[in-house]
Amino acid sequence: MLLKKISTYRFAAYDLQLFLDTHPDDEKTMEQMRKYEQLATPLIEQYESKYGMLTKNESDGNNWAWIKAPWPWECEEDR
Amino acid sequence: MFVYEKRLQYPIRIKQPNARLAKAISSQLGGPDGELGASLRYLNQRYTMPTPELKATLTDIGTEELSHLEMIGTIIYQLTKDLTVEQIKEAGFDDYFVDHTTGVYPQSASGVPFTAAYLQSKGDAVTDLHEDLAAEQKARTTYDNILRLADDYDVKDAIRFLREREVVHYQRFGESLRLLTDRLDSKNYYAFNPEFDRACFNKKQKK
Numbered sequence: 001m002l003l004k005k006i007s008t009y010r011f012a013a014y015d016l017q018l019f020l021d022t023h024p025d026d027e028k029t030m031e032q033m034r035k036y037e038q039l040a041t042p043l044i045e046q047y048e049s050k051y052g053m054l055t056k057n058e059s060d061g062n063n064w065a066w067i068k069a070p071w072p073w074e075c076e077e078d079r
Numbered sequence: 080m081f082v083y084e085k086r087l088q089y090p091i092r093i094k095q096p097n098a099r100l101a102k103a104i105s106s107q108l109g110g111p112d113g114e115l116g117a118s119l120r121y122l123n124q125r126y127t128m129p130t131p132e133l134k135a136t137l138t139d140i141g142t143e144e145l146s147h148l149e150m151i152g153t154i155i156y157q158l159t160k161d162l163t164v165e166q167i168k169e170a171g172f173d174d175y176f177v178d179h180t181t182g183v184y185p186q187s188a189s190g191v192p193f194t195a196a197y198l199q200s201k202g203d204a205v206t207d208l209h210e211d212l213a214a215e216q217k218a219r220t221t222y223d224n225i226l227r228l229a230d231d232y233d234v235k236d237a238i239r240f241l242r243e244r245e246v247v248h249y250q251r252f253g254e255s256l257r258l259l260t261d262r263l264d265s266k267n268y269y270a271f272n273p274e275f276d277r278a279c280f281n282k283k284q285k286k
Contacts, residue, residue: 021251022258023254072086
């Protein structure tokens with residue numbers, strides 16, 4: 001559920017970024033894009049502290065955590 | 080450079096295996112209008128594009144197609160999980176099974192392996208963008224056909240998302256083509272190549 005929320009906000013932000021590629025001067029869209037990015041940030045922190053990291057992060061220095069976090073193509077019963 | 084995120088662009092959770100449907104959907108992995116071809120097409124075309132808008136659009140859509148490749152791989156994986164040999168035979172999946180077991184392999188629904196001949200990088204922005212517009216429509220039609228064949232809600236939900244993205248990409252490529260042609264001399268639109276004949280290309284955007 002938490003990951004679904006993250007994906008929803010990140011997708012909204014990404015779709016607006018793609019729009020900005022062809023409309024680089026659209027300030028309103030830029031503002032909206034930032035709003036969705038900001039909504040996602042605390043949820044990503046929450047998810048990573050609970051279930052493991054979404055991206056490999058050098059500061060973590062712990063490869064074990066990376067292999068432990070769930071793979072996106074797997075359902076819960078596979079693990 | 081690319082950074083991997085351990086999540087799908089759109090969540091997929093399929094409860095009912097269906098090998099026959101998996102074979103049909105595999106065309107969007109490695110078929111003529113599939114996500115692998117799309118990604119390679121855009122990520123290779125982008126280098127010689129004459130404007131920053133075009134480079135950005137091709138980079139971003141080419142990258143998004145990689146996440147669609149992962150979504151299709153996930154659908155095939157989940158649809159072919161825990162199959163019995165009986166189910167494989169009944170579903171007509173035996174010809175795929177003999178070569179790949181239930182591994183995910185880029186091929187068309189009829190079994191033709193992926194080939195780079197499915198895509199072009201012509202080194203002419205007008206030509207390439209027309210190919211890209213056509214590619215998005217061809218992928219959209221393929222998703223329409225998959226939706227006609229599929230009766231599983233979980234599969235259809237993910238396929239509808241992917242279909243919608245083809246429509247959005249078509250819009251962005253249409254705008255890209257417009258941005259490009261706005262900078263060309265309207266009297267000789269197709270008389271030169273905006274990527275190669277640099278002297279003929281108007282560097283400054285018309286206001």
